[in-house]
Amino acid sequence: MGYVLDFSVVYQRLPELLLAALSTVGLAVAGMSLATLIGILGVLTRTSKSRILRIPTIAFVEVIRNTPFLVQIFFIFFALPQFGIRLNPTATAIIALAVNGGAYAIEIIRGGVESIGKGQIEAGFALGLHKGQVFRHIVLKPAFRAIYPSLTSQFIMLTLTTSVCTSIAAYELTSVAQRIESDTFRSFEVYFSITLIYLAISGLMMTLFSAISRLLFSYPVR
Amino acid sequence: MINKLRHALHRRSVFIAAAGAMLLPLVSALPAHAGTLEQAKAAGKVVIGIQGDNAPWGFVNSSGVQDGLDADIGRAFAKELGVEVEFVPLAVANRIPSLVTGKVDVLFATMGMTAERAKSIQYSKPYAGNVLSVYGPKTTKIADYKDLAGLTIGVPKSSAMDTSITAGVGDKATILRFDDDAATIQALLAGQVQVVGGNQFYGDRLDAASAGTYDTKFDLKTLYNGAGTRLGEKDWNEAINAFLDKIMANGEHAKIYAKWMKREVPKFPESMPDIPYTVM
Amino acid sequence: MANIGVNELLFLLQGLKWTIALAAIGFVGGGIFGLGVALMRVSTHAVLWRSGAAYIAVFQGTPLLMQLFVVYYGIGLLGVNVDAWIAVAIAFTLHTSAFLGEIWRGGIQSVPKGQTEAGKALGLHYVSRMKDVILPQALKISLPATIGFLVQLVKGTSLAAIVGFVELSRAGQIVSNQTFRPLMVFAIIGAIYFALCWPLSLWGASMERRLAKAAR
Numbered sequence: 177m178g179y180v181l182d183f184s185v186v187y188q189r190l191p192e193l194l195l196a197a198l199s200t201v202g203l204a205v206a207g208m209s210l211a212t213l214i215g216i217l218g219v220l221t222r223t224s225k226s227r228i229l230r231i232p233t234i235a236f237v238e239v240i241r242n243t244p245f246l247v248q249i250f251f252i253f254f255a256l257p258q259f260g261i262r263l264n265p266t267a268t269a270i271i272a273l274a275v276n277g278g279a280y281a282i283e284i285i286r287g288g289v290e291s292i293g294k295g296q297i298e299a300g301f302a303l304g305l306h307k308g309q310v311f312r313h314i315v316l317k318p319a320f321r322a323i324y325p326s327l328t329s330q331f332i333m334l335t336l337t338t339s340v341c342t343s344i345a346a347y348e349l350t351s352v353a354q355r356i357e358s359d360t361f362r363s364f365e366v367y368f369s370i371t372l373i374y375l376a377i378s379g380l381m382m383t384l385f386s387a388i389s390r391l392l393f394s395y396p397v398r
Numbered sequence: 399m400i401n402k403l404r405h406a407l408h409r410r411s412v413f414i415a416a417a418g419a420m421l422l423p424l425v426s427a428l429p430a431h432a433g434t435l436e437q438a439k440a441a442g443k444v445v446i447g448i449q450g451d452n453a454p455w456g457f458v459n460s461s462g463v464q465d466g467l468d469a470d471i472g473r474a475f476a477k478e479l480g481v482e483v484e485f486v487p488l489a490v491a492n493r494i495p496s497l498v499t500g501k502v503d504v505l506f507a508t509m510g511m512t513a514e515r516a517k518s519i520q521y522s523k524p525y526a527g528n529v530l531s532v533y534g535p536k537t538t539k540i541a542d543y544k545d546l547a548g549l550t551i552g553v554p555k556s557s558a559m560d561t562s563i564t565a566g567v568g569d570k571a572t573i574l575r576f577d578d579d580a581a582t583i584q585a586l587l588a589g590q591v592q593v594v595g596g597n598q599f600y601g602d603r604l605d606a607a608s609a610g611t612y613d614t615k616f617d618l619k620t621l622y623n624g625a626g627t628r629l630g631e632k633d634w635n636e637a638i639n640a641f642l643d644k645i646m647a648n649g650e651h652a653k654i655y656a657k658w659m660k661r662e663v664p665k666f667p668e669s670m671p672d673i674p675y676t677v678m
Numbered sequence: 679m680a681n682i683g684v685n686e687l688l689f690l691l692q693g694l695k696w697t698i699a700l701a702a703i704g705f706v707g708g709g710i711f712g713l714g715v716a717l718m719r720v721s722t723h724a725v726l727w728r729s730g731a732a733y734i735a736v737f738q739g740t741p742l743l744m745q746l747f748v749v750y751y752g753i754g755l756l757g758v759n760v761d762a763w764i765a766v767a768i769a770f771t772l773h774t775s776a777f778l779g780e781i782w783r784g785g786i787q788s789v790p791k792g793q794t795e796a797g798k799a800l801g802l803h804y805v806s807r808m809k810d811v812i813l814p815q816a817l818k819i820s821l822p823a824t825i826g827f828l829v830q831l832v833k834g835t836s837l838a839a840i841v842g843f844v845e846l847s848r849a850g851q852i853v854s855n856q857t858f859r860p861l862m863v864f865a866i867i868g869a870i871y872f873a874l875c876w877p878l879s880l881w882g883a884s885m886e887r888r889l890a891k892a893a894r
Contacts, residue, residue, distance in 0.1 A: 181755075242829065242875035243868045244836035246847055251868070254581075254854070255861040257588035264550075264590070265574060332739075339741035343581070343840060345552075345574035350743065354491060355575070358556025361518050363495040364755055367747040371740050378739035450844065451852050458844065458852060461685065462692050486762060489842040499754030501762065577840065580855035587858065607858040 185360040186369040196352035197373050203266070203348055204335035207273025211334070212327075214274060215281025222286055233282070240279035245340055248272055253344040265346040269338065277334045284330060288323035289315065321393045328385040332378050339374070349373060435479075435633035438503055443482040446472040447502035447626075450487025451580045454599060454658040455508040455526075455623075458487060467526060467658035468506040474650065475506070478641045490578050491556045494518055497626055504634055505626035508597070510558040512621070513672035520629050522638040523675045524622035525651065527664040530559050532615040533586070533600050534593035540615040546571045552582045552591035559595030562618040586612070622666060624675070632677045639676065682862060686853045693849025694870060696763070700835045700845060703767045705828055708774020715779025717808070720786050730779065737776030743837050745769050750841050766838045770831065777827050785820030786812060822889065825882035829875045836871075846870060 186193070218237070221229040240248065249272040252263065263271060292315050300310040342351040353370045357363050438444045448468050449456035456468040464485040476483035486502050493507045497519060510528060511521050532551075534540055543566040551567070553560040555575040564573060574591055576582045579600070586594045587607050594600065595618060604612040625642075627634040645651040646663075655663045669675070718730035737745065749769035753760060760768075789812050797807040817824075839848035850867035854860045 238876060238879070239868070239872060242833075242879055243871045244833040244847065246836045246839065247850070247864060247868050247871065250847075250851070250860075251864045253590065254584050254588050255864050257590065258861045262589055336739075336741040339743045340837065340840075342743075343577055345576055345585075350741075351575070354555055357495070358491050358560075361494050361498065363499070364748070364751040367744060367751060371744040371748055374740045374744060375736065382739075450842065451855060458689075462689055487842055487844060489840075492842055495751060499751060501754055580851060584855060584860060588860070 181365060182362060183365050183369065185362050186356065186365050189356050192352055192356070193349065193370065193373060196347065196349045197377060200338050200348040201335065201377060203269050203273065203338050203341065203346070204331070206270045207277055207334055207338075208331045210270065210274030211277030211281050214278025215285045218278065218282030219286045219289060222282060223289075237279045237282055240276055241283075245272065245276050245337055246343065248276060249341065249344055265341070265344050268344055269341040269346040269348070272341070273334055273338065276337070277330065280330050281327065284323050284326045285319075287326075288319035291322055292319055324385075324389055324393070328382075328389075331385075332381050335377060335381060336374060433500070433503075434631070435637055439479060439481060441481075443484050444476050444479060445484050445486060445501075445503045446476075447488045447493055447496050447505040448472060448485050448507050449490070449493075449578075451578055452508055453603070456487070456506070467654060468508060470654045470658070471525065471645075471651075472506045474645060474654070475504075475638065475641050478644070479637065490554045494626070497628060503627075504638065507626070508623055509626045510621035511624045511670060511673050512558060512561070513670075514561070515626075516673040518629070519626040520631065520635050520677055521624035521626060521673055521675060522635060523642050524624050524666040525642055525646075526623040526655070526659070527666070528621045528623055529598045530562065530595065530618040530621055531598070531600075532563075532593055532618065533596050533604060533612050534615050535611060536613050538592070538615075540593065542616055543567055545615075546593065549592045550574060550590075552576060552585045552594040554579050554582050557595075558621050559597070559618060563595045566618075583607075622670070624673075630677060635677050682853070682857055682859065682866070686857060689853060690846065690849050690866065690870070693844055693846040696838075696843070696845040697832065697835045698874075700763070700767060700770055700838060701828070701832045704770030704774045704831055704835075707767070707771035708778055708831075711771065711775035712778030712782060713813075715775050716782035716786060719779060719783040730783075734776045734780045737773055738780065742773055742834050743840060745773050746837055746841055762841070762843060766841065766843055770834070773834070774827070774831060777830075778824065781820050781823045781827060782816060784823070785816035785818075788819050789815045819889065822882045822886035825878055825885065829878050829882070832874055832878070833871065 218233055221233040222237075224230055249268060252272050253265070253268045256262070296314050296318075297310055300314040305313070338346075338348050339350040341348055342354060345351060349370055353366050357366045360366070448464060448466075450458045450464070452466075454466050456464065456466045459465045464487065469485065472485065473483055486496070488496050488502075488507060493505055493509065494515065496502050497505050505519070508526075508528070509515070509519075509521070510530075511524060515521075532540065532546070540546065543563075546563075546567050547570040550572045551563055552574050553563055553576070555577060557579075560573075560575060567573070574585065576585060579596065582591075582594050582596065583600060583603055585591045586604070593615065601612075601614060625638045627638065642651070645654075652663050655661075715730055715733060718726045719734065721727050721730070746766060746769045749772065750762070750765045753765045753768065793811055793815065794807065797811045802811070835845055836847040838845050839851065842848070844852070846867060850863050854863035857863065
């Protein structure tokens with residue numbers, strides 16, 4: 177068939193790709209931050225005594241975790257305008273990432289908070305710590321340490337999911353790669369190369385997260 | 399005891415399912431083996447790349463059957479070769495890559511003939527005409543590229559509309575590129591873009607969705623569609639050109655054209671600069 | 679706006695058929711290879727566990743969409759010409775094998791060391807030890823996570839839509855474009871995926887609860 181691999185076409189447009197990679201990371205960070213917010217708020221409503229808060233939260237988590245991201249982002253971009261809610265591709269991508277990540281964050285954070293035994297909290301009060309101190313040193317920090325691995329790996333998955341945002345024409349690595357592919361028709365070379373870029377991004381994030389973990393969690397547990 | 403039974407059943411059913419899954423590819427039709435014309439005739443089928451969601455050229459109707467102008471011409475071509483036809487619906491940006499990597503034998507996929515594309519694929523004679531235009535709300539006045547400044551424009555990725563508009567507006571407007579015509583039209587209807595670059599059928603489809611809201615602003619260019627085959631493969635190219643000559647002479651082409659395009663067959667140019675109709 | 683009638687729903691069900699087929703093939707095929715990957719990963723030979731770890735790292739560190747694209751276009755280049763759905767199925771199989779390999783590695787390593795030692799003491803060789811002692815326990819421990827991944831796989835099949843494959847999500851796009859009712863169509867698609875995935879998720883959660891109870 178005589179198809180000769182030619183990676184030079186990718187190399188020539190590397191600056192474009194790297195800029196797009198930056199945008200990918202930007203979308204992911206924005207999505208992650210909002211997702212964490214949604215996660216914390218969601219834990220409060222999820223564990224609330226009131227059914228009006230608890231049931232919709234459970235429904236939200238179950239629906240988001242059991243439907244594909246592609247369908248969620250299509251819904252936000254193409255269907256919400258019928259309700260008068262029109263978001264541009266970047267906003268749509270960030271909201272979709274936040275909602276998707278948030279549903280998982282709620283469950284992860286809830287698991288962490290519920291893992292703190294009541295005995296620990298009572299001991300804190302017995303030692304004379306007031307509510308704020310108990311919350312910060314006895315609930316928050318240990319819970320955060322416990323959920324850190326799950327939360328960070330969820331964030332890395334979220335970063336990889338940004339590639340799906342190309343379907344709504346958001347500006348990120350995959351959509352720029354598709355433009356280069358349409359100019360050069362070198363599909364394999366282009367996609368193989370950006371797969372390497374994604375690998376680098378996730379690798380760097382893992383290194384960053386483990387460095388942060390060493391900084392924050394070096395104290396012995398028991 | 400129950401656990402042992404459960405594990406045994408689990409293991410056995412896994413193996414059975416695995417064996418079945420491994421056999422599935424064999425049970426399905428012969429793998430698409432896009433190769434030479436002789437190979438296709440020997441295998442008894444031609445694999446045609448087509449658009450799955452672009453009425454009235456190539457689309458999958460609600461019964462799940464491939465239909466449209468390209469589908470009818472594709473079927474006629476297969477009949478001429480004396481083989482079965484297998485349609486592979488492709489996204490706009492996948493058409494040329496799928497041909498070049500051998501996933502399909504030939505493209506009847508609304509391939510607008512451009513000099514750029516002619517470097518990657520071999521076109522046949524043109525068999526259809528396609529006027530590309532900018533579509534937008536009736537209430538907005540847009541006469542040429544200048545009026546597009548500051549707007550958000552939707553186009554299908556790597557389409558001829560994409561190329562024209564990108565060249566025409568530069569960075570004076572925001573261009574959103576979607577996977578196909580369907581998503582582009584959806585985007586306009588949802589108001590995510592203010593105008594779109596589309597082919598001559600966007601008008602009908604927009605009217606079907608929202609009568610009287612949109613109209614044509616200005617024409618980008620007229621494209622002719624040709625069938626696509628791989629560069630250097632004389633056998634396919636000659637077969638298609640001979641077939642097109644035949645159906646244009648005996649009136650079959652005009653019938654198919656009227657059925658789908660609802661207009662007369664336009665006069666096709668005898669030749670186009672930098673776009674050979676035959677293998678040199 | 680056209681109405682969503684029986685024809686449209688039947689078309690969606692056709693897409694659903696492909697979604698289920700892709701997920702099933704990916705899961706079964708990926709399960710078989712995943713077992714191999716897990717065994718490589720826990721092996722004591724440096725070459726085996728390093729390559730196992732690298733394989734897993736590549737599939738877990740890159741987007742599923744990219745894996746689909748690379749396999750879809752790469753297979754054609756190898757000179758092997760296959761149907762689109764086979765290329766996509768291969769991509770899902772490889773993806774699954776890496777993730778299940780990692781999940782099952784965790785399961786294998788959770789089985790108490792005493793079990794392996796007892797097996798060796800009884801004179802069982804590697805294959806028998808694995809097949810009869812370690813793997814049954816490991817797979818049982820990893821069952822919740824395995825079911826959890828199956829849910830991710832079913833959702834993941836939606837990405838085949840982006841390479842133009844007509845599974846449930848793409849069928850939904852097509853119907854949405856023919857009827858001009860994106861809200862209703864995407865809601866129906868979401869509901870179908872939910873109907874597929876939620877029971878699996880609930881099953882996984884109940885498995886997890888049962889295992890936790892048993893461990894107490």
